[in-house]
Amino acid sequence: MGFGPQLSLLLWKNLIVLWRSKCMFLLELAFLFILLPVVLVVVRYAPKPNIEEQYSFEPFQITGDSLDINRSISHIRSIDNYYNCGRDVDIHLGFSYEPGMDKLAFEIMEALSERYSDNETMRIFIHNFTRLETMMEVLKEDLNDTREYMCSEYIGGVHFQSIRIQKGKSQPQLVYRILMPQKTNIRTQSHDFDLSLFWLDNSPGSVQADHNQIPGSPPYWQRGFLSIQFAIESTFIEMNKGPDFMKDKDFYLLRVPIDKSSTGGIDLFLKAVLVLWLLSISGIMLHTSKEIVIDKEAGIKTYMSVMGLHPLAFYLSHIIFGIIKSTAVMVICTALLSIRVQYSSSLLFIILTVLFAVSMVFMAALFSAIFKTTQLAQLFCMVIPILLLILNHQLAPAITNVWLCFLFSLNPITAFSYGLAHIINAEKNMIYLGWFSIFDNGTTQFTIAYSLFMLVVDSAILCFLIFYIDSVFPTDGSAKKHPLFLFENFWKRHSHQRLNKMPPVDQTDSKILIENMEPENASIDEADIIIQNLSKRFGFWGNLAVDNLNFRAYRGQVTVLLGHNGAGKTTTFSMITGSITSSGGYVIICGRNLEDNLDDCRKVIGYCPQHNPLFEKVTVREHLQLYAGLKTSTLNGPHGRNILNEEIADILDSINLRASIDIQSQNLSGGQKRKLCVAISLVAGSQVVLLDEPTAGMDPIARKEISTLLTKIKKDRTILLTTHYMDEADKLGDRVGIMVNGRLMCNGSPDFLKKKFGTGFILTILCNSEPQFFFENIEEILTTIQKHSPDAYVYRSNRFPQFSIILPISDKRHFADLFDELQFEKERLCIDSFGLSLNTLEQVFLR
Template identity: 30%
Template structure:
């Protein structure tokens, strides 16, 4: 029921501010509305499917291998829109034979190289200048940078044994075949064609003495450093292609005098020329085939070629009589697709866009929660019987509703606005909704750190955006993990906020011990039947409050309440009388749970303020010194809200509202909002709220402060009419008010109780008697009369037509003699 009335209050306030509510819902949609508008201006173009020719490896023959190297340098140019022959099992794409007299025109028959590119590269080779080769044209520069290690690089291997030397000898046959091809081209007498000339010059630059073995690891490492240009810091052109290490099936180095049937070998190359092995697939998927030069680094670096040579060498070393087959590698064709640069950009920016979309909502929600803390509305509701769990639950439902509406709207906008038109709508909604739920937890957590609404709104928006930044560091999550983490974040944030709110409630509220959730009393509610015959409604026992300021050597302490012991009784109004700063408000704040006591305790209807404040707050009403009201609620709505909060029966609420408003003179203002009320009317409304809902203990902190005499008299009448069956504590610094309303008066000064008792008892104990003023000019007559009444009756002062007489209380019965005619 309390949750329902809180939801009613939040809904009523939102109803009074429709523009703000609509803005909170619509703001997250603003950025994505711009995205949809941009999306509608973009025209998508479908890319055709791609088919690629087969790539020859060294075992396929020297000339086919060289053709694949040169003609597939830029694979994207070899993309065919129809199926190629090599995709059919058992066929190849015009593979050149192993004979050396094939027409050189076939070398470029796959439309892989323009004639101009052949001629420019040929000119660079004729000049014998590698620098010129790198600068002759873009194609030549790419060719040299890709295959420089293949042309002039060395391959080191370890250990050099009879078995590994045999393997390397078999692997080196490819380069021997290239040497024979070079000699044949040089012996040709007919004028060479451009490509033939290029091939001859290219092979002339090829370093054929590739392999070098070592029996000592130290020598191998030294040679590696030399070829990698790392020795002695010398500047040179790196010429290390790869290092190969051989091991047996147990991972141990091969022994010189033994032969292993199972050989494990490792190819080590510079990390600058081979792909990273940190992940099997790219972090972010993107359409298009991996046919770019930068994506074919296992081919460009020669890793696959070298692996093919070593594999063939091992097979032929193990089985000399086996005829190995030439190997071609076929790239899978890539289907047609529609590239969408806009979607690629938006997909990566979605977390940032969501964060920016919710910044305003988070800032406003944090401000709304902190406003209730700053204006003490939160503590007033708790004093009037509200539990912290109901308050958090009401805010959760309020924010959850807005987020649900925004998330649903965003889903429709993304799905049908063309941003994520091919994605499942539920998946989109779940992603946005989980982000929103995580934001609710952040809102609750941030609200616990602030006590000023304006500052909280500014800082909350900044902190919320900064919490996005770690995403840029750790952003590799599967969708399921991402959703799970966001829901878990929301729960964790809320638990932390709940803990901080209990242990560090801020300026107002009683902090619980850090282990409060381990106490059985926190999870179980103590119920005690209070006898109707019990007279003492509030019992204060050595209650004390000390405020500290400064730190260490500059620490100062001020005692606000000093070991106060006092009882307040049912069906009585006890006037708490004292000057400003005497400790009246501090005492009431401790009794209502606004401030924790430094020492001592108090019991309200037999419930201790240390351990049973939740039970106490269900039976007390409180009127604070300063009005704590909602600007967006009317007088009727205030009384209705607090009556429901106190659990008042529904069938009696209307009569309760009418009665309280009538007694406070607010009937004519029942439908008016609080800002339209005068100061006196606001004060009367605050007093009415303290009595609503059948509160058994009512505490009023200077209820008539700042009101006119007529309103003050109305408040007096209200207190007198409602005191039956209630324990009423009234703080004031007006003696007349304390005397008229108080059945008992407790005088407090500097935090200490000076005296307590009825007005008559105090007068008799501490007073000097009655002071009577007589209007007469016959002073002698008055003196004679006074002397006859009693010796202790004295004339205090005389004026031209007035005489003041002080009569002790014991002599009051003789006062009639003064009225006897003379």
């Protein structure tokens, strides 16, 4: 069956469960019901924003000399006030240069020192370093020694990387770096050159911190950065154009005007949207992870996989429902809030929040794939988003660091926060943000388009991780795949090539005599199940649960596996179904190697496990329709709805479950649930039927119904079952194999096993004595029998008034005389009747 139809079937099932779980659905939306009134209040009563008109600045002069030292601009500290610590200061400026640059570097720096020499309160002296590393060490040492008092000996340093004077056609070139400490206050650990002090929201385009002629932060003026930069470049220009080139030329700096903006209004609520929206879908995340893990804990996922389900379809069926519910929540909340969001596209805002919700649902599903228990999965659904929220708040880089933003946006919360920041800035700057502007400034900023893209990428990555982890590290007992299974087509051989290279099937275990196996009359072409040298070891040093197992099961026959608890029967079934991988050997299903053709093999398998993998809120009819659909391509089976309904009716009539066809499985009795599991294994014409203790927990009448059904339908099917009821195995089994410690000890028809391993004949006697004399009567009868069969002994005597005696086969020639005497002494021995039968499978099994 294709992936799409499987997904459709599971969505249909989830819709039924949702409709029958209305209270739980409302509980999922609890945070929505709490949040909605808050949103409505904000939309209705949020104050109008304060509009700030465009603000322009006055220019100020820069000279790159001693005049800059004492120049005060607006409320910004002057350079000498910043450095002199209340006294006159001689401060140094270090410089270094690349090899060959020494002469020109000295010339530039001496001219710079001359420019600042005639200031009385602060003089700048240059200091030469031949290597950049040496200068950096001195600057760091100076900072560490003096930074607590902010009175450094050095203002900073200059490193010249390339200096070229214009000669002929060669163009002048000046490449250099001005080095100043990032932090200046060791007590507060403040960052002077931190854009967050300039842009209040740490992003270009947001409201600026001050209205001075030059921004107070970063401190490019008061630290002398701008003045030194202008001095160096003015000196370089004079070296190329002549000493008089810069005379009589005044230079001014003019701060870019601040555009019209708004503050207040709905801005504060938008900043809280990230947390509020996360809370609103938290119930959906918890419920999604819970539903997935519950199905895994109940064995439903593994069982459905055996019946042909693709694992990713299982997860996506829950994820899609989580997405639908979270999308509804996001659309309602965001659409209401968009009424007050004037400068952003409502559709853009809604899609951003929906993509965020989608990624968080995928994250919840990932936790359910990683953890075995509902409690752990839900715990991580609560804790991890909180941790990611904290990491986003503490570590997320500014949007100007585009590539680093891409890296941090692998966290869906960070990707959403960047997109939300653009919407907030659009409201503040009163610049419309629509679909045609989502890529604006894409080379210099992490745009909202990038946020949308990364949310999609995050969902895709999470989906891949769910599929990969569930395949390689399953937590529900499913078969593990190789870590490189995605590339297996490069080395995978076709199944028929492996079959051709396999040695002939050996029907005997190497450790068991061939005499214990009855020769088979059927053709190998009729063997739908071939087990060859199959072994399973749990753990590297564990014991073998299945040890070199070999047998065949034929079409038209019921093959029974007997064995005590722990003999390896269920492990064998799990390997045949592909639920667990074998440690060695082969399983061939209908001519296909199971390891290479798992999906194809599962299409013909019907399986009834020991447990009941049933959906509590799904009816009997819906279960059968669902599993019939998994094996075919449609909800109505391979031949249409009418044929499927007839097949379902026939199966349910045979096991007396027709009256419960529309009852939910949670309301069925234990025996009825077992009947339903058997019916599921048979529906849609399963060619290979595997029944693991199908009648456990059934009453005798129900067991008889199952036996009658299996006898009726075995003609065109291969049936392999396990049971602890010896009479059931004797009646149903065309061939019976007995397993001990993972090995097949014997295999053949019930009659063959009885003759081969039986202890003798069973003489059953019905007494008419009084109960208090029953055991005395048994002793007297046994004494009479032992005259003819000295080795006879009592086999069963706890079912008054009946008991059984075992007669050795070797005494068969004396049976006629024995029966004559019993008949003659019938009244004296209080015998009502007696009968002789061959030994039972139970005796064979116990032996």
